[in-house]
Amino acid sequence: MALEDVFKKLVAHCKEYGYVFPSSEIYDGLAAVYDYGQYGVELKNNIKKYWWDSMVLLHENVVGLDSAIFMHPTIWKASGHVDAFNDPLIDNKDSKKRYRADVLIEEQLAKFEDKMNKEVEKAAKKFGDSFNEEMFRETNPRVLETKVKFDELTNRFAKALNDSDLKEIKQIIEDYEIVCPVSGTRNWTDVRQFNLMFSTEMGSNSEGATKIYLRPETAQGIFVNYLNVQKTGRMKIPFGIAQIGKAFRNEIVARQFIFRMREFEQMEMQFFVKPGEELDWFKKWKEIRMKWHQSLGFGAEKYRFHDHVKLAHYANAATDIEFKFPFGFKEVEGIHSRTDFDLGSHQQFSGKKLQYFDPETNESYVPFVVETSIGVDRMFLQIISAAYDEEEIKKDDGTIDTRVVLRLPPALAPVKLAIMPLTKKDGLPEKAREIIDSLKFDFYCQYDEKDSIGKRYRRQDAIGTPYCITVDHQTLQDDTVTIRYRDTMLQERIAVKNVNEIVADKLSLRKLLEKLK
Numbered sequence: 110m111a112l113e114d115v116f117k118k119l120v121a122h123c124k125e126y127g128y129v130f131p132s133s134e135i136y137d138g139l140a141a142v143y144d145y146g147q148y149g150v151e152l153k154n155n156i157k158k159y160w161w162d163s164m165v166l167l168h169e170n171v172v173g174l175d176s177a178i179f180m181h182p183t184i185w186k187a188s189g190h191v192d193a194f195n196d197p198l199i200d201n202k203d204s205k206k207r208y209r210a211d212v213l214i215e216e217q218l219a220k221f222e223d224k225m226n227k228e229v230e231k232a233a234k235k236f237g238d239s240f241n242e243e244m245f246r247e248t249n250p251r252v253l254e255t256k257v258k259f260d261e262l263t264n265r266f267a268k269a270l271n272d273s274d275l276k277e278i279k280q281i282i283e284d285y286e287i288v289c290p291v292s293g294t295r296n297w298t299d300v301r302q303f304n305l306m307f308s309t310e311m312g313s314n315s316e317g318a319t320k321i322y323l324r325p326e327t328a329q330g331i332f333v334n335y336l337n338v339q340k341t342g343r344m345k346i347p348f349g350i351a352q353i354g355k356a357f358r359n360e361i362v363a364r365q366f367i368f369r370m371r372e373f374e375q376m377e378m379q380f381f382v383k384p385g386e387e388l389d390w391f392k393k394w395k396e397i398r399m400k401w402h403q404s405l406g407f408g409a410e411k412y413r414f415h416d417h418v419k420l421a422h423y424a425n426a427a428t429d430i431e432f433k434f435p436f437g438f439k440e441v442e443g444i445h446s447r448t449d450f451d452l453g454s455h456q457q458f459s460g461k462k463l464q465y466f467d468p469e470t471n472e473s474y475v476p477f478v479v480e481t482s483i484g485v486d487r488m489f490l491q492i493i494s495a496a497y498d499e500e501e502i503k504k505d506d507g508t509i510d511t512r513v514v515l516r517l518p519p520a521l522a523p524v525k526l527a528i529m530p531l532t533k534k535d536g537l538p539e540k541a542r543e544i545i546d547s548l549k550f551d552f553y554c555q556y557d558e559k560d561s562i563g564k565r566y567r568r569q570d571a572i573g574t575p576y577c578i579t580v581d582h583q584t585l586q587d588d589t590v591t592i593r594y595r596d597t598m599l600q601e602r603i604a605v606k607n608v609n610e611i612v613a614d615k616l617s618l619r620k621l622l623e624k625l626k
């Protein structure tokens with residue numbers, strides 16, 4: 110199946126099974142805003158807990174914070190967002206569609222990469238075990254020809270972005286004959302800058318009202334509180350502050366479902382270090398964060414680092430962790446060495462000293478910062494797209510049946526156990542509820558008595574429930590139930606008193622966290 114079709118199915122699945130709904134749907138929706146349904150909110154909460162515990166519980170020197178969304182407007186002047194939080198936009202005059210000019214060029218670069226990868230794949234098939242990829246990439250004339258084009262465009266693009274040269278960005282789009290995916294034409298407007306911050310007014314009357322912004326990142330709340338936390342928590346450098354919260358960006362192009370939203374959630378951690386030590390810490394956090402992603406078990410080949418060509422005004426090193434979504438490798442997390450830009454700038458704009466006094470060396474300095482910044486929603490999309498599977502099953506009569514199953518990591522699955530009475534009578538529902546009552550303090554359980562047992566299993570597969578427990582007449586006699594495993598569909602008879610013990614290990618976040626050691 111084409112990857113695009115997989116993605117469409119995934120979006121439909123999320124809606125049909127109560128994971129994600131378009132916002133304000135009965136009013137035809139609101140672009141790039143989504144609501145999380147009954148299962149979506151559980152998965153989201155589990156993701157946040159996995160991140161929070163991995164930061165705050167596992168690192169003695171990382172503590173939490175929950176700062177307000179509204180902040181003093183000067184903060185956004187100091188951070189550079191008022192002047193520089195822009196994206197270059199371009200319109201196609203025929204389709205009237207709007208694009209991010211930089212994304213159009215990045216897509217062209219991805220096409221060159223695809224072309225090279227296809228050559229490599231073809232050759233790998235042809236030569237089998239004796240294939241040497243490195244040598245092939247260095248010597249094959251077709252790969253080399255594309256590589257020259259790729260490097261030329263990369264350099265030209267990086268320079269244009271660094272110089273904020275909008276005319277050159279347009280020129281690149283023209284020179285590489287990039288067409289609008291909708292109209293197929295090259296009838297482009299000029300490239301313009303567009304500020305992504307939402308603003309509103311605070312105050313009761315128009316004269317006294319102040320223009321304030323909805324935060325486009327949670328990081329600034331951490332920077333302006335860093336001394337409060339450091340002093341009251343008696344934190345010693347190096348230390349980190351972690352925060353989870355909403356962020357808002359008036360994105361130019363908001364397609365691809367929850368990948369790019371106008372209201373979304375971030376999990377950010379700012380790590381304060383001694384100047385000069387930031388690049389070591391940058392390296393360490395890169396490793397820690399990659400491990401966190403990979404411990405979910407979707408396969409290491411699904412992830413890669415993408416080092417930034419253009420460094421943001423505040424950074425001296427930056428990388429993205431990219432995940433292979435159905436629409437290609439895309440960023441899920443950014444790791445940035447932000448120097449002392451933010452604290453230095455807040456010191457200047459606020460007139461307050463933001464220096465750290467080092468009791469060991471008796472010196473004061475403005476710390477440098479390494480940040481890890483990940484979107485909850487993108488993480489959600491990563492998990493759900495890796496988990497979605499359409500499995501073909503051969504039935505007894507030889508025909509093929511397809512089951513849709515969400516192979517969610519059990520510790521993150523919304524419903525952990527579905528408890529099902531085989532029939533709605535003979536005391537089976539009461540027994541099922543008795544079992545739920547003993548399990549519900551530890552796990553999110555769901556009671557399900559409607560439809561045939563086969564249909565119920567399929568419904569739970571589609572939700573991603575790792576275990577189904579079926580209560581039948583034998584249960585009333587010997588206190589045993591059938592447990593059915595989501596991934597293998599295997600079933601076995603176990604004692605009710607053993608259910609908790611059998612599932613607890615797999616369902617616990619602890620097991621996932623232990624992998625991070």
Ligand code: ATP
Nearest residue numbers: 360368369370373440441442443482483484486487
């Ligand atoms: P992009 O290049 O995709 O616009 P970014 O580099 O601007 O992302 P950052 O500012 O580094 O993103 O934000 C950190 C993380 O926040 C991203 O890695 C992503 O997971 C998440 N994020 C950023 N913008 C959005 C958005 N509009 N919708 C959902 N998540 C987002």
